[in-house]
Amino acid sequence: MILLTGVTGKTGGETAKQLLQKGAKLRAIVRNEAKAAELKAAGVELVVGDVADADTVRRAFEGVDKAFLTLPNGRNQEAQEKQFTDLAVAAGVKHLVKMSSMEAVAHAQTPIPKAHWAVEEYIRAAGRASGIAWTMVKPNFFMQNLLGSAAGIKANRKFSLPMGNGTTGMADVRDIAAVCVEVLTGNGHAGKSYEITGPEVLTFHQVAERFSAVLGAKVEYVPMPTDQFRERMKNVLEPWHLNAVCELFREIAEIGLDHTTDTFRKLMGREPRSVTQFIQDHVALFR
Ligand SMILES: NC(=O)c1ccc[n+]([C@@H]2O[C@H](COP(=O)([O-])OP(=O)(O)OC[C@H]3O[C@@H](n4cnc5c(N)ncnc54)[C@H](OP(=O)(O)O)[C@@H]3O)[C@@H](O)[C@H]2O)c1
Missing domain, CATH: 3.90.25.10 (UDP-galactose 4-epimerase, domain 1)
Incomplete structure (x- = not known):
């Protein structure tokens, strides 16, 4: 059983969709059950609640061997992801896959990459202490961010x-998700950090x-x-x-x-x- 977060969002949603195509057994933590109705109909077991709520996450981890953690940026992301890691270890999860970012490096200067790096370090330390395997998926700018400019391009061609x-090596979320699926279903990805660009x-x-x-x-x-x-x-x-x-x-x-x-x-x-x-x-x- 694979547990996913963020399935009503971009990376989690696409990863869930592609995992279903492979026949994987999935469970997901969702805040809004209605938003995940299609996934539920396709066989994803839903645990309704917030990742900030330890009891929800504990319940969700029952019988899970792999977990995929993707959460949106915000002031609570680092704390929520660290708590998720602790609960994964406590539940005996074997492999934790974290959506990070390519900018998350030891010398990161800005808040989002710094938070991702802090969580990566926390997960690596958890791995050393408990043996939980981990993989970091570290994409560059998402092509799907361009959808936010679609109305302006359509109306004004601007x-x-x-x-x-500035430059990016933007990657398509469908490709990023494909890597996540490979990591969650294939072999040899433990202890690896994958920087993904287009x-x-x-x-x-x-x-x-x-x-x-x-x-x-x-x-x-x-x-x-x-x-x-x-x-x-x-x-x-x-x-x-x-x-x-x-x-x-x-x-x-x-x-x-x-x-x-x-x-x-x-x-x-x-x-x-x-x-x-x-x-x-x-x-x-x-x-
Ligand atoms: N955008 C980029 O260019 C880029 C590049 C590299 C890395 N990243 C990283 O990718 C991650 C964002 O991924 P994304 O774009 O897939 O996110 P997203 O589309 O914003 O989706 C966020 C998902 O998380 C869920 N969620 C948020 N808070 C939650 C909570 N407290 N409890 C349970 N579920 C919660 C949301 O559920 P609801 O539907 O209920 O809101 C939604 O399903 C970030 O960590 C970011 O740093 C982004």
Whole structure:
């Protein structure tokens, strides 16, 4: 039995879907049962509750041998993920797979990568102390983040993000989930950290060129000053989260990414999806 969190979200949802296609036996912790109705109908056992609630997680861990932990960024993420780790160890779970991020490194400067790194270190220490196996899945920027710009691209052929001329090696969530599925169902992944990118390093101006090519009409990327982004999002994200996102985006704008990885290719034996493919697959939302 595999326990998953976040199945009503992007990475957890896609991972659950692909695991079901492989016939895996799944249980998921969900806050809102209605949002997970399709997964329930497809055979996923639901435990309704919050991951912050230790009793819910304890109940969910009964009879589980592998767990997939993905939670959204926020001021409580680190504490919730550490508690989840403790409870996994206590329940005798054999393998814990954590959704982290490529920016999560020992010298991380900004809150989200720092929190991921702190949890990674906590899980590695738990592994040394208890023997629980672990795998870190560390993707770069999600292509699916571009869906947030779909309305603007559709209406004005423009999108605006506070990423300046920064670069990412963005990866498709469907490919990231495929790696998670391989880790959860295959062998030889214990003690590994997998940095996942797509096939190319691109600025957002170059992403706009990809949109132009697929849509057959010029699409423009307009860098947004961070202060403007902060103002626009102040009623959407709580202050800790908004500040953390602004700092992460500033880091992308100032430093960015200078390489792709071949992790996906090596694990999956095929090419990761490109931005062009991503746009083609979602063209109705952008055109
Ligand atoms: N976006 C990127 O470019 C990027 C890149 C690298 C790494 N990451 C990492 O990916 C992770 C986010 O993954 P995602 O995009 O799949 O998240 P997401 O789409 O925001 O989904 C979050 C999921 O977690 C559930 N959840 C949130 N709080 C919960 C709680 N207290 N108890 C139980 N369930 C809870 C949500 O349930 P509800 O439906 O009830 O809200 C939802 O199913 C983050 O840790 C982020 O750092 C993101």
